[in-house]
Amino acid sequence: MTEVNKVLVVGGGIGGLCAAIALRRQGVAVDLVELKSDWTVYGVGIIQQSNVVREMARLGVLDRYLGAAYAFEDVGIYDLQGNPLARIPGQRLAGPQYPANVGISRLALHQVLSSTAIELGAQVRLGLSVESFEQDADGVDVTFTDASTGRYALLVGADGVYSKIRGMLFGDTYRPRFTGQAVWRYNFARDPSIDHLASYMGPGGNAGLVPLSDNLMYLFSTSHEPENPWYEQAQLADLMRDRIANVGGLVGTLREQITDSTKVVYKPMEVVFVDEPWFKGRVLLIGDAAHATTPHLGQGAGMAIEDALVLSMELAGEGSLQAKLERFMARRFERCKFISEKSVLAGDREMARDQTFDRIGLTKQMLKLTAEPI
Ligand SMILES: Cc1cc2nc3c(=O)[nH]c(=O)nc-3n(C[C@H](O)[C@H](O)[C@H](O)COP(=O)(O)OP(=O)(O)OC[C@H]3O[C@@H](n4cnc5c(N)ncnc54)[C@H](O)[C@@H]3O)c2cc1C
Numbered sequence: 001m002t003e004v005n006k007v008l009v010v011g012g013g014i015g016g017l018c019a020a021i022a023l024r025r026q027g028v029a030v031d032l033v034e035l036k037s038d039w040t041v042y043g044v045g046i047i048q049q050s051n052v053v054r055e056m057a058r059l060g061v062l063d064r065y066l067g068a069a070y071a072f073e074d075v076g077i078y079d080l081q082g083n084p085l086a087r088i089p090g091q092r093l094a095g096p097q098y099p100a101n102v103g104i105s106r107l108a109l110h111q112v113l114s115s116t117a118i119e120l121g122a123q124v125r126l127g128l129s130v131e132s133f134e135q136d137a138d139g140v141d142v143t144f145t146d147a148s149t150g151r152y153a154l155l156v157g158a159d160g161v162y163s164k165i166r167g168m169l170f171g172d173t174y175r176p177r178f179t180g181q182a183v184w185r186y187n188f189a190r191d192p193s194i195d196h197l198a199s200y201m202g203p204g205g206n207a208g209l210v211p212l213s214d215n216l217m218y219l220f221s222t223s224h225e226p227e228n229p230w231y232e233q234a235q236l237a238d239l240m241r242d243r244i245a246n247v248g249g250l251v252g253t254l255r256e257q258i259t260d261s262t263k264v265v266y267k268p269m270e271v272v273f274v275d276e277p278w279f280k281g282r283v284l285l286i287g288d289a290a291h292a293t294t295p296h297l298g299q300g301a302g303m304a305i306e307d308a309l310v311l312s313m314e315l316a317g318e319g320s321l322q323a324k325l326e327r328f329m330a331r332r333f334e335r336c337k338f339i340s341e342k343s344v345l346a347g348d349r350e351m352a353r354d355q356t357f358d359r360i361g362l363t364k365q366m367l368k369l370t371a372e373p374i
Contacts, residue, residue: 003153003321004028004153004154004315004321004324005028005029005153006028006029006030006031006151006152006153007019007023007028007029007030007031007152007153007154007155007156008030008031008032008033008130008140008142008150008152008154008155008156009023009030009031009032009033009122009156009158010032010033010129010130010155010156010157010158010159010164010165011032011033011034011035011157011158011159011160011163011287011289012032012033012034012036012039012114012124012126013041013158013159013160013287013288013304014109014110014113014287014301014304014305015158015286015287015288015289015301015304015305015307015308016032016034016156016158016159016286016287016308017032017110017113017114017116017117018055018059018113018304018305018308018309019156019158019286019307019308019311019312020032020117020120020122021059021060021061021113021116021117021120021122021308022059022308022309022311022312023311023312023315024117024120024121024122025059025060025120025312026312026315026316028312028315029123030117030121030122030123031122031123031125031150031152032117032122032123032124032125033124033125033126033128033129033130033144034124034125034126034127034128035127035128035129035159036126036127037126037127038126039110039114039126041106041107041109041110042106042265042267044105044106044185044187044218044220044265045103045104045105045106045187045210045212045216045218046103046104046105046106046109046298046301047101047102047103047197047210047298048069048101048102048103048104048298048301048302049100049101049298049299049302049367049370050090050091050092050093050094050100050101050367050370050371051093051299051302051306051370051371051374052102052301052302052305053093053094053098053099053100053101053102054093054094055302055305055306055309055374056094056305057094057095057098058309059116059305059309060116061112061113061116062094062098064112064116065102065104065109065112066098066099066102068104068105068108068109068111068112069102069103069104069108069109069212069213070102070103070104070190070211070212070213070214070216071099071101071102072090072099072100072101072102072103072195072196072197072211073089073090073099073100073101073196074087074088074089074090074100074196074197075087075088075090075101075196075197075199075363076088076196076197076198076199077199077201077360078198078199078200078201078249079200079201079202080200080201080202080207080246080247080248080249081248081249082200082248082249082250082251082252083249085201085360086360088360088363088364088367091367091371093371101197103197103210103211103212103217103218104212105212105213105216125144128144128145128146129144129145129159129164130142130143130144130145130155130164130165130168131143131144131145131147132168133155133168133283135281135282135283138153139151139152139153139282140152140153140154140155140281140282140283142155152282153282153321154282154283154284154315154321155282155283155284156284156285156286156311157169157283157284157285157286157289158285158286158287158289158304158308159289160287160288160289160292161176161270161271161272161288161289161292162176163285163288163289165283165285165289166272166274166285166289166290168283169279169280169283169285170274174272174273174274175272176270176271176272176292177270177271177272178228178268178269178270179269179270179271179294179344179347179348180224180225180226180269180347180348180351181222181223181224181225181268181269181294181347181350181351182222182223182225182228182266182267182268182269183220183221183222183266183267183269183295184220184221184222184223184236184239184240184243184244184264184265184266185218185219185220185221185264185265185266185267186218186219186240186258186263186264186265187212187216187217187218187219187263188216188217188218188219188254188257189215189216189217190211190212190213190214190215190216190217191209191217191250193250194209194210194211194217194250195211196211197209197210197211198250200247200249200251201359201360202246203353203354203355206221206222206350207219207220207221207222207244207247207251208220208221209250209251219244219251219254219258220295221240221243221244221247221251222269222295222296222347222350223243224350224351225268228268231266233261233262234261235261236261236264236266237258237259237260237261237263237264238261239264239266240258240264240266241255241256241258269294269295269347270292271292271293271294271340271343271344272288272291272292273290273291273292273293273336273337273340273341274290274291277325277326277329278290278329278332279325279328279329282321284311284325284328286304286307286308286311287303287304287307287308288300288304290307290336291303291336291337291339291340292340293339293340293343293344294343294344294346294347295343296342296343296344296346296347296350297339297342297343297346297362297363297366299339299343299366299370300339300343302339302370303335303336303339306332306335306374307332307336309374310328310331310332310374311328314327314328314331331374335369335370335374338366338369339366339370342362342365342366345362346359346362
């Protein structure tokens, strides 16, 4: 048992739930508060690469996770007309018997993680946040928004890109920034040819097809949206078709089936990076609260999951809490900084229509880095 025997996790997203699971497996008492009373998750799916599959094994959820996901090996890179350009082979980091990569619906991932956290004894309260906290040398006294209180050895802010806990630690120093791009997503019945991640790249656009299950896949596309416009829901299908008008191949065939605006998931890209230790005393930020980036490298959630595992490992180690959190930072800062900065760079080069930018080279660099142990 470590000196950190009771932790409050704020935010029941991917990072917060993985922290709760990893800490419960070490016998640490965990309270988790989540703002949303219905605990819904934002639509469509997510790509999870080989480092995530490896860490799901370490979290002890791999079989359940794979049961809810679509496993695949390679990433195919195509030009905007669908002609193959390169094939990036998968890396089986969890072991030879496990797949390299997966696509998984966000809802399915949430169900795997939330049910595991609850089964392991995390005490989850919904529709709740932190109103205020005060810390002393031995703990953090928390007042919740329903006026209840608790005392914890550590408070983990895993409350996403608009983190309230980040504001309580650093004031207005770090505010999310719109990068100039947005992502459009739409679900389709899986085409048999999409048994891998198919990425369509060109100076004039970027789109991809991601398998989520035997009969489901999603199409995503990034677009330049200067000034971050507000679109009425009813316009979204027309707009999404317009944004991928120059993409051919299978994407071009699917384009005309994008007719239901209520099923288009549109998301402006917002980023933030905390450029100093992500903790003060006994309050720490993980995941998007500390380092939200764009989806260009498909690693945002991967970094949140790795944060959760490294935190649990360091808390179980020797030394004062300060020393443990400093070791956590030493293991996480540069890795997350690389992913954050290079993801933003890929988007910037897309907006600049830079034909010389080596996107495939960057993807290979990212895969090499994330294959290294956490
Ligand atoms: C369009 C898009 C596509 C993406 N695709 C990928 C991908 O393919 N692969 C990948 O790895 N990553 C991807 N990401 C990134 C990934 O979604 C995030 O990095 C990941 O969700 C971060 O997890 P988190 O737990 O830190 O934050 P979140 O998932 O945002 O969870 C935060 C949780 O905290 C709750 N909360 C917020 N405020 C409070 C509060 N005050 N009190 C209590 N609870 C609160 C929220 O309701 C939420 O449940 C993508 C992101 C976007 C925008």
